[in-house]
Amino acid sequence: MILLQANQVARHFGAEVLFDHIQLEIQDRSRIALVGRNGAGKSTLLKIIAGIDEPDEGTISKTKALTIGYLDQHTGLSSDKTIWEEMLTAYDQLRALETRLRQLEYKIGQPELLADEEAYARLLKEYDQLQHNFNEQNGYGYESEIKAVLNGFRFDQTFYDRPISSLSGGQKTRLALAKLLLERPDLLILDEPTNHLDIETLSWLENYLQNYRGALLLVSHDRYFLDKIVTEVYDLSRHKMTHYKGNYSKFLELKAEKLASDWKAFEKQQTEINKLEEFVAKNIVRASTTKRAQSRRKQLDKMERLDRPVGDEKSARFLFDIEKQSGNIVLQTEDSAIGYDETILCEPINLDIRKQEAIALVGPNGIGKSTLLKSIIGQLPFIKGNTHLGTNVTIGYYDQEQADLRSHKTVLNELWDEHSTVPEKDIRSVLGSFLFSGEDVEKTVPLLSGGEKARLALAKLSMDKENFLILDEPTNHLDIDSKEVLENALINYEGTLLFVSHDRYFINRIATKVIELSETGSTLYLGDYDYYLEKKLEAEELALLKKQNSETKETVTLVSNKNQFQQSKDYQRKIRSLTRKIEQIELELAEVDDTITATQMEMANPLYIEDHSKLMTLQATLNELELKQENLMTQWETLGLELEEQ
Template sequence: MILLQAQHVARHFGADVLFENIDLDIQENSRIALVGKNGAGKSTLLKMIIGEQAPDEGQIVTKKGLTLGYLAQNTGLESDKTIYEEMLSVFEPLRQMEAQIHRLEVEIADPNADHTSANYQQLLKRYDQLLHDFKEQNGYGYETEIRSVLHGFHFSEEDYERLITSLSGGQKTRLALAKLLLEKRDLLILDEPTNHLDIETLTWLENYIQSYQGALLIVSHDRYFLDKIVTEVYEISRGHSSYYKGNYSNYIVEREKRQELAWKNYEKQQAEIQKLEDFVNKNLVRASTTKRAQSKRKQLEKMDRLKRPDGAEKSMHFRFKAAEESGNVVLTVNDAAIGYDGQIIASPINLELRKHQILAVVGPNGIGKSTLLKSILGKQPFIKGTATFGTNVHPGYYDQEQHNLHPKKNVLNELWDDHPTTPEKDIRSILGSFLFSGDDVKKMVHSLSGGEKARLLLTKLAMQHDNFLVLDEPTNHLDIDSKEVLEQAIKDFDGTILLVSHDRYFINKVATSVLEIAPTGSTLYLGDYDYYLAKKEEQAELLAAKKQANGQAIEPKKEVSTGKLNYAKSKEQQKQERKLTRKVAELEAKVEKLDAAKTELETQMAQPENFNDLDKMAELQQQLEETSQQLALTEEEWENSSMELEEFLS
């Protein structure tokens, strides 16, 4: 059943079009991602869907009685209640039902009641019905559900009596999402729900949301999250929408395939148009071929001409380049303890980082990951232990708090003041590669968005040409396209990188090793994020087996998302994809060969020496019919194989 439809929706700003002809269908239990570059209009479309804004064209149609929950970006829960009181308010109808059950129990237990009266029998029926409804609506488990959700978002029982007004912005955002999950609306719309969540909480949320009974519409830059949750993707690009079946990774593959197929079809049609136009131009004025030329011209006029496919949208393009090489050992940390005011939060931390490695630091929020980076750089002292740089190491730092920017400077001077001998045109060219063009360079830093500040920080870092990059949450505020550009720049970098990130997809793409920080110290995993998760699960299973062998009670196994594909299945899928791709390519080549043969036969039949030779014309006509028949069959087989490949990839 369709819960909601956006039909030909548009948003205009005067003569400018943000988007138009947007169609979107949300079914019961849909799991939809809405993706697109920053500024494409994703949040605007969400506001139309929830009724906060009206579309300039088109309409939003909803199922009667649809219940809808919406979490805007960085929107926190505002309430003067305690945390637990606010969560209890979600279940107020159940609590009223519970109170009514208790009142009926008192009436039923009244010693003066006439147990044989019709009123008493009616009382018992009402009581039985209420008990049934109470049980069906999880009346006996809603408080357990509250505790489970609050625990998932890192609120302990000690926090239950805290006033919501005393919470931080991030805590309020997590609490707003917790309340929405408990409300169980028909349609849940989440705009960047993974902001302010650490990796442990993200993993819990993924597992919880997979069993959510309602439909989901999600805007998120967290590609790992989207891969785990969504089964459909709507992309807004260049003011229009496109639909893709599958998760985020499938969407990326399918988008590239569609683009390739669109160019192939366009180029094939252009070649056909050129061939027909040449034939018309050469043969229209000749009496012997004018009829066929006129027929070809009509064919041209009736042809549904394909629009030239759009190229890729404008994205950042840059690279990190070290001015000189470092020694083989870049960084050594020995028995370090990190924390504040003499209070240790994690110890001991040990690591040796060698040239060309990319090490990702992970751990729960508050464990001191950013503190570790600052202590390594000497911006904050270790409580104990040391960090030593190797020979010829020049560190560059990306600060997630963006303190390296000067709010009272404009974009151009923010960069130019650091490199005063560089010509202005070169500074502008570099800024252009980070999407600062024209009057953008005159913007004051304090007026920039979070994404623009992130791009400006990356510009400054790229200009320094350091050989050791220390990156603290570099993907914050970046849209997905910008993240992919940053990933490529990191992978192509000829130096060494130490980074902190909660973006698991990003870590998985770039990291060569993972360092986990815990109160008891650090553990090194020599692989990407998927490898780290797999080893963690393996360790948990070994611990469980050891407990079982010792006769200890085993905690229920937590669902750990390994993110690791079944290797054999993956290889078989790749083999099948290669087979189908090869078949499509072979058939396409055969079509082109037969088409060329058909054209050649038609050319021969149009030549005067053959046109007047009846035997020769009969022979050519038979060859043409056979070739045309083969061409039609091959084209049909090519179309079927192309569709089969497209379905396989989706």
């Protein structure tokens, strides 16, 4: 079923056209990505589709009672409530229904109502209907649903009572998205939803959105995310929209094929036009051939001429050269620790980076990835250990906060002042390759957008020609096309790379190794991001198996040691009987604990987040398990006391 259609939509700014003749269709289970360059008008179009802004031309038609949830990329949840109180407001209607049910239960229980059969039957009928609706809307599981979503966004129970006003901007943005998911609109429109999310949270969100029952319309620079979620792509380019079926990678393939096909058709027609025009020119004045020439001229006049195919708008184009080669050993650390003010974030850290390796540094937010980079370049001291740089190693550093772009210089002078012996035309040429041309080079740094500052920082880095690049989130603020240009430049770079990035697509293209930072230190994985995920999963499964085997051995050893201390056969028999009972209860407790954990994890699975019937069944199972756990603990304590008295 079609939920929404955009018909001939346009947006103008005076005489300038941002986009026009836009056609877009959203079905009830659509998974759509809207892609295009920064400035193409993606966010503007989303606001028009969401009903926030009106189009200058065209219409937006939608089904009656369609509910739309819209998340602006700069939106943060603003509220005086605590996190838990605010999340509950997503269920205001359901909670009002719950209140009405309690009222009806009270009325139905009143003795005087039994005398009025008609009124009793009427209330009972209303109660049955409301009870059905309450079950259908997950009335008995909505609190579990809130906990699952909050946990997915890294808000555990310690956050529930915290005022939203006390949170950071990134936390407020994550909460805004969490509440939107809990509200479950028919159409979810998300503008850069992956901002402020670490890799683990991104993975959770991908799983959740894959199972979302409504339609999705997404704008995102995270290509890995788009590949996981979307099944169709609308490309907004040169003021027009083109529709493609498939995920983002398929879109790239189809777009390239379309451009090649358009060129082939255009060149074929041009060849035909040239032949016809040449025939007309040669034969129009000859009496014997003039009629045929006139016929060819009419054929030319009637021909619907194809426009010359155009690719994307102008792209950045650059390379990272090196001044001199480094030795084979580039950087080494051994059992190092990083942090602030003697507070250790991560240890031990062991690095052995060799020439021309490209190493991605990953780990949860707050573990110290950026801190490690700053410690390596000497901005922060190591709490333990230090860094050894190899022969002829020269470091180029890209700061995600762009701290070195704090001047009020022009773009031109920002580069030229650091390379004063380079001719101005060469500086302008470098800036042009990073899309700074004409009057752009006269802009002052504070007036630049985030994307422009990122390109300027990369331009400065390319001028330095260092052989070891240390990059902290280099793809932040870059549109997809600029990311791809950066990737190609780094793939062709002859030096060594160490970088931090949340862009998993970028990591897969660039990294030859992955180093994970965690509370237990650094772990090396000899492959790209997908390889890292595979090996990490294998390690977790192996650790769980070892733990289970270890617990079994410990139980057997404990029983054996206790029996060795007993001399009396009767005494031993009684002790063994009590021990066996305790062991049996402990085994049952272990099974119940594992089942409780598994049930809780299943309740937090995005697959069941909207399956109210399944959540109710799981909650009932959890209640039974917890009661069984309590009874077993009582028996275990009683037998334990009896054993101590022997």
